Amino acid sequence: MLVGSNPEEAHPVLGMQVRAAVERGCRLIVVDPREIGLSKRADVQLRVRPGTNVALANGMLNVILRDGLVNKEFVDERTEGFEQMRAVAEQYPPEKAAAICNIPERDLVAAAHLYAQADRAAILYCLGVAEHSTGTDGVMSLSNLAMATGHLGRRGCGVNPIRGQNNVQGACDMGGSPDVLPGYQKVANPDVRAKFSAAWGVDIPEKPGMKSTEVLPAAIRGDIHGLFIFGEDPVRTDPDTAEVEQALEALDFLVVDELFLTDTAKFADVVLPGRSYAEKEGTFTNTERRVQRVRRAVTAEGDMRLDTDIFTDVMNRMGYPQPRLTSAQLMDEMASLTPSYGGMSHTRLDAQPAFEHGLQWPCPKADGPDTPVMHVGKFARGLGLFAETPYRPSGELPDEEYPFVMMTGRILYQYNARAMTGRTHGLDEMGGESFIEVNTQDAERLGIADGERVRVSSRRGQVEVAARVSRRTNPGETWMPLHYREGNCNVLTSDFLDPVAKVPEYKVCAVKIEKA
Amino acid sequence: MSNSPKKKLVTLTIDGFQVTARPGMTVKAAAAKAGITIPTLCFLRGVSAIGSCRVCSVELEGHDGFITACNTPVADGMVIHTDTERVRTYRRNLLRIILADHGLDSTAYCFSCAKNGACQLQALCNAYGATEPAWRVEQERKPILESNPFLAYDPNLCIRCQRCVGACNTQARNHTLHTAKRGMRTTIEAPFGPDWKATTCESCGCCAAACPTGAIVEKRRRTYRSWETRRVRTTCPHCAVGCQYDLVVRNNRIVDVDAAPGQTNDRRLCVKGRSASFDFVDAPDRLRTPLVRNPTTHELEPASWDEALDAVAEGLGRVKREYGPDALAGFACSRSTNEDIYLFEKMVRCAFGTNNVDNCARI
Numbered sequence: 001m002l003v004g005s006n007p008e009e010a011h012p013v014l015g016m017q018v019r020a021a022v023e024r025g026c027r028l029i030v031v032d033p034r035e036i037g038l039s040k041r042a043d044v045q046l047r048v049r050p051g052t053n054v055a056l057a058n059g060m061l062n063v064i065l066r067d068g069l070v071n072k073e074f075v076d077e078r079t080e081g082f083e084q085m086r087a088v089a090e091q092y093p094p095e096k097a098a099a100i101c102n103i104p105e106r107d108l109v110a111a112a113h114l115y116a117q118a119d120r121a122a123i124l125y126c127l128g129v130a131e132h133s134t135g136t137d138g139v140m141s142l143s144n145l146a147m148a149t150g151h152l153g154r155r156g157c158g159v160n161p162i163r164g165q166n167n168v169q170g171a172c173d174m175g176g177s178p179d180v181l182p183g184y185q186k187v188a189n190p191d192v193r194a195k196f197s198a199a200w201g202v203d204i205p206e207k208p209g210m211k212s213t214e215v216l217p218a219a220i221r222g223d224i225h226g227l228f229i230f231g232e233d234p235v236r237t238d239p240d241t242a243e244v245e246q247a248l249e250a251l252d253f254l255v256v257d258e259l260f261l262t263d264t265a266k267f268a269d270v271v272l273p274g275r276s277y278a279e280k281e282g283t284f285t286n287t288e289r290r291v292q293r294v295r296r297a298v299t300a301e302g303d304m305r306l307d308t309d310i311f312t313d314v315m316n317r318m319g320y321p322q323p324r325l326t327s328a329q330l331m332d333e334m335a336s337l338t339p340s341y342g343g344m345s346h347t348r349l350d351a352q353p354a355f356e357h358g359l360q361w362p363c364p365k366a367d368g369p370d371t372p373v374m375h376v377g378k379f380a381r382g383l384g385l386f387a388e389t390p391y392r393p394s395g396e397l398p399d400e401e402y403p404f405v406m407m408t409g410r411i412l413y414q415y416n417a418r419a420m421t422g423r424t425h426g427l428d429e430m431g432g433e434s435f436i437e438v439n440t441q442d443a444e445r446l447g448i449a450d451g452e453r454v455r456v457s458s459r460r461g462q463v464e465v466a467a468r469v470s471r472r473t474n475p476g477e478t479w480m481p482l483h484y485r486e487g488n489c490n491v492l493t494s495d496f497l498d499p500v501a502k503v504p505e506y507k508v509c510a511v512k513i514e515k516a
Numbered sequence: 517m518s519n520s521p522k523k524k525l526v527t528l529t530i531d532g533f534q535v536t537a538r539p540g541m542t543v544k545a546a547a548a549k550a551g552i553t554i555p556t557l558c559f560l561r562g563v564s565a566i567g568s569c570r571v572c573s574v575e576l577e578g579h580d581g582f583i584t585a586c587n588t589p590v591a592d593g594m595v596i597h598t599d600t601e602r603v604r605t606y607r608r609n610l611l612r613i614i615l616a617d618h619g620l621d622s623t624a625y626c627f628s629c630a631k632n633g634a635c636q637l638q639a640l641c642n643a644y645g646a647t648e649p650a651w652r653v654e655q656e657r658k659p660i661l662e663s664n665p666f667l668a669y670d671p672n673l674c675i676r677c678q679r680c681v682g683a684c685n686t687q688a689r690n691h692t693l694h695t696a697k698r699g700m701r702t703t704i705e706a707p708f709g710p711d712w713k714a715t716t717c718e719s720c721g722c723c724a725a726a727c728p729t730g731a732i733v734e735k736r737r738r739t740y741r742s743w744e745t746r747r748v749r750t751t752c753p754h755c756a757v758g759c760q761y762d763l764v765v766r767n768n769r770i771v772d773v774d775a776a777p778g779q780t781n782d783r784r785l786c787v788k789g790r791s792a793s794f795d796f797v798d799a800p801d802r803l804r805t806p807l808v809r810n811p812t813t814h815e816l817e818p819a820s821w822d823e824a825l826d827a828v829a830e831g832l833g834r835v836k837r838e839y840g841p842d843a844l845a846g847f848a849c850s851r852s853t854n855e856d857i858y859l860f861e862k863m864v865r866c867a868f869g870t871n872n873v874d875n876c877a878r879i
Contacts, residue, residue, distance in 0.1 A: 008718075010755060011755045011756065011757050012718065012720065012755075012757075012786030012787070012788070012789075013757045013759055013781045013784045013785065013786055013789070014757050016687065016688050016689050016690075016720075016784055016786075019689035019690075020686075020689050023689060162756060163756035163877075164756065164877070165755070165756060165850050165851055165876065165877075166751070166752070166753050166754060166755060166756055166758060166850075166851055167756075167850050167851055167852065167853070167854070167857075168756060168850040168875070168876075168877045169756065170850075170853075170854040170857065171848055171849070171850035171852075171854075171857045171875035171876075171877060172850075172875065172877055173854070174848075174854050174857040174858045174861060175858070175861045175873075176848040176850070176857045176860065176861050176873060176874065176875035176877075177873070177874055177875065177877075178871050178872060178873060178874055179871070181861075181865075182858060182861075187871055196865075200862065200865075200866050201866075202865075202866045202869075204865055204871075205841070205842075205865070205869060205870055205871050207842065207871060208871055209842075209845070209870055209871030209872035209873060209874070210845060210872050210874075211874050211878060212847050212874035212875075212876070212878055212879065213878055213879065215845045215847075215872060215874070218845075223842075223843065224843055224844070224845050224872070225835040225838075225839050225843040225844070226831065226832045226835035226836070226843060226844045226845070227844070227845050227846070227847070228828075228832070228844075228845075228846040228847070228863075228864070228868075229846075229847045230846065230847060230848050230849045230852065230856070230860055231848075231849025231851060231852055232847045232849055232876050234847070234879070237876070237879055238879050239879075252831075252834075252835055253831035253832060253834070253835055255828050255831070255832070258803060259796070259802060259803060260796075260799075260801060260802065260803060261801070261803060261807075261816075265803075266816075268807075268809070268816070269808070269809045269827070269831055270806065270807065270808050270809070270819075270824050270827050270828050270831065271803065271806065271807040271808075271816060272806055272824060272825075272828070273802075273803035273804055273805060273806060276753075276796070276797050277750070277751075277753045277851075277852075277853070278750070278763060278770060278794060278797045279797070280853065280856075281853075281855075282852075282853025282854060282855045282856065283853055283854045283855065284751045284753075284758055284853060284854070285758075285854060286751075286756055286757060286758030286780065287756035287757065287758070288758075288780075290758060290779075290780060291854070292751045292758050292760060292780065293749070293750065293751065294750050294751050294853055295748050295749060295750045296748070297748035297750065297763040297765050297770060298763075298765055298768050298769060298770055298797065298798070299768060300797055300798045300802060300804075301798075301804070302802065302803075302804025302805065303804055303805045303806070303821070304802075304803070304804060305821065307852065307856045307860075308855060308856055308859050310825075311856075311859045311860055311862075311863045312859070313821075313825050314825060314828055314829060314832075314863060314867065315862075315863050315866065315867040317825055317826065317828070317829035318829050318832065318833060318836075318867040318868070319867070320863075320866045320867040322859075322862075322863075322866075322867075327853065327855040330855040330858055330859055331854065331855055331858075333858075334854070334855070334858045355749070356760075356776075356777060356778040356779075357778050357779045357780070358758075358778075358779075358780065412718060412786070412787065412788075413787060413788070414788075415754045415755070415788055415792075419796065420753065420754065420792065420793065420796045421754075421788060421792045421796075422796075423795045423796040423799040423801075424791060424792035424795040424796070425665075426665030426666050426791060426792075427665075427787075427788075427791070427792055429665050429713075430665070430713075430719065430787075501878065502878060503878045503879075504878070504879060
């Protein structure tokens with residue numbers, strides 16, 4: 001079951017593998033408001049109203065409960081909180097859930113039966129689940145489905161996040177988050193703080209930090225005065241561009257470590273030229289928790305420096321004595337503090353079989369195995385906890401003034417803000433310009449022809465792009481790619497955040513469309 | 517493993533060696549167990565085994581003709597000869613027939629081809645002494661299809677092995693590139709002509725990677741020769757699949773990538789990984805020197821590392837002194853390496869003195 005994931009475009013080689021599975025006889029459920037390429041190969045296609053994933057999962061659970069498809073043994077032995085979950089799911093009979101999701105009830109029932117009755121069933125979800133003001137509930141409601149049916153802890157099962165970028169998994173694993181240190185060891189835990197304080201020789205501050213989407217508003221408020229941005233371009237990629245620019249203007253001091261003079265770097269007081277993946281040693285962790293090596297192939301000409309050397313120099317200048325270490329030495333230090341990476345090293349990753357296949361964490365021992373499948377026999381927390389996930393509507397719904405829902409996403413031929421793909425000019429012939437997908441009926445009503453320029457506006461700004469008229473989006477719904485500087489969808493997107501993860505609601509905002 | 521009764525192993529003789537093999541294994545795979553390499557041309561492991569080129573032909577005792585080792589399953593008691601004079605002569609003649617239909621007529625012209633030095637037909641012809649075609653064929657120059665920005669098809673160099681078709685069907689699973697006509701008239705319909713935009717081709721280039729000759733190539737192939745390059749295995753920087761590939765490097769510049777085996781992508785790549793994962797590395801607009809904002813002109817101006825790093829420590833230090841450590845924050849890059857991110861969050865926590873560190877997972 002693919003939920004809010006279009007792997008043929010966003011994760012193409014995974015898309016090829018999904019096609020192979022379907023051709024081998026694997027059944028496929030596609031949950032996506034749009035018609036995606038894999039919809040054609042789906043057994044059940046659920047074109048849910050944007051922002052209603054939670055209602056869909058609750059409705060499917062309701063059917064699973066109603067029709068006796070719960071895996072009782074799994075629920076009894078390995079989970080807790082089932083009754084609380086049931087109380088919520090019972091409020092979503094399929095006719096109600098289908099109405100919220102704007103899909104035929106029989107399709108919802110068919111999907112529930114297909115998923116629950118499969119011997120092994122995997123959920124693959126992507127940013128179409130996460131990038132909502134209800135994103136955390138969206139993920140937890142999918143976990144409810146997997147636990148109720150026992151589709152976890154076995155090969156071919158699981159609730160599998162398809163990460164949005166090459167090393168999002170690793171960045172989170174490494175403690176690049178305000179509330180956790182490497183390996184998801186909680187800052188709030190005094191034993192964890194004591195361990196890291198001893199290893200690093202300074203007291204780890206007790207107060208959990210701010211999430212990135214909280215930092216920029218805090219800069220406007222005057223609570224954040226100095227910011228170091230490493231390889232990010234929030235002017236392009238954060239929602240509500242105007243507010244991001246206001247926040248960067250408000251800072252007393254901004255440092256940007258980058259490959260290019262990005263729109264964000266133009267706001268900096270100091271810009272530091274770092275090195276790209278092809279000019280350094282290291283590791284990325286892919287969406288399967290698979291740690292794989294990055295190796296230096298070239299040294300581009302110029303006065304650029306290894307990013308780790310830059311950080312080391314800043315640390316020493318700010319009074320923290322940090323020795324200059326190689327990438328391999330840094331991994332060793334990290335592994336000594338991070339149980340899930342404890343058995344990994346560049347040496348091990350450079351020898352077979354890890355050279356070819358990488359190592360999937362947890363891999364705690366240097367002479368022990370890695371872990372291709374998680375939660376076998378037991379969950380990381382012990383018992384799997386069912387969550388109570390009532391449906392909540394999106395933060396900004398269409399109204400008379402802004403009557404269309406706009407979603408954002410990726411196309412096959414570009415990657416994110418095009419810092420990398422924008423410099424391969426052949427791709428411009430394949431996907432060189434921004435556009436908005438509009439449903440045929442809506443376009444007819446507005447008198448907009450396919451390819452015609454339109455002005456798209458939201459409460460936050462407006463852009464001018466070409467309209468692509470088709471039935472790929474439902475009536476009342478539109479979609480824009482997220483890659484482009486001209487016709488940047490993030491001028492329009494809303495900064496409603498998920499209350500837990502503080503992820504912006506990129507997938508739903510209200511817009512109006514007029515002929516340009 | 518399954519509980520079904522173990523299938524009986526079969527025993528055969530290959531070049532005088534006794535080899536035991538699982539039923540269903542091919543003669544080629546069984547020979548490999550004994551350390552015997554049987555040459556192949558149209559075969560591509562896991563992708564294509566149609567036996568059309570017949571270069572893998574071997575002798576089977578008690579059988580009049582030759583059998584193709586790439587797709588003939590083993591059987592108990594087989595006696596196989598892989599390298600007799602008769603086999604070698606047969607292969608040489610086959611190669612000369614293939615060469616007669618390969619648009620360069622003779623291996624003497626290979627220097628003009630982008631795949632020179634990396635062509636499997638050339639390598640086999642050299643190994644078997646098949647340097648001239650079996651007969652002269654009036655060469656009909658068919659037009660080269662190269663409207664696609666990354667891929668080109670020269671039908672004149674095609675030997676109809678159909679490895680590209682196998683790659684599109686079983687690797688990319690896109691089923692776009694296919695054969696037309698039959699038998700001697702078989703042709704490959706490659707979607708790289710003027711109407712390429714109207715096709716369902718995703719430009720992943722799996723076909724070009726599968727082509728043993730210079731018929732389907734990534735256009736980049738024309739800019740270098742294999743013997744001038746070295747390779748570095750690494751991980752693609754685009755999406756979270758983490759495909760493994762070799763960066764192909766000539767004189768400190770990346771000129772191409774080549775997909776690697778392994779569980780992650782098993783020799784597959786997409787258009788971004790194969791064609792757009794390295795031009796940016798040495799792009800003309802790459803930042804090559806630190807920049808510091810001039811306090812009077814307010815412009816970013818080139819500076820030395822000492823000036824820039826002093827300015828960073830001064831600027832961040834001043835904020836820390838005036839407003840406390842929690843007035844500082846850092847955003848790590850979720851495209852960079854684990855080691856970079858580890859040291860970055862250590863810098864924010866230890867040198868800035870705050871937990872205000874995050875990465876772009878949220879955005």
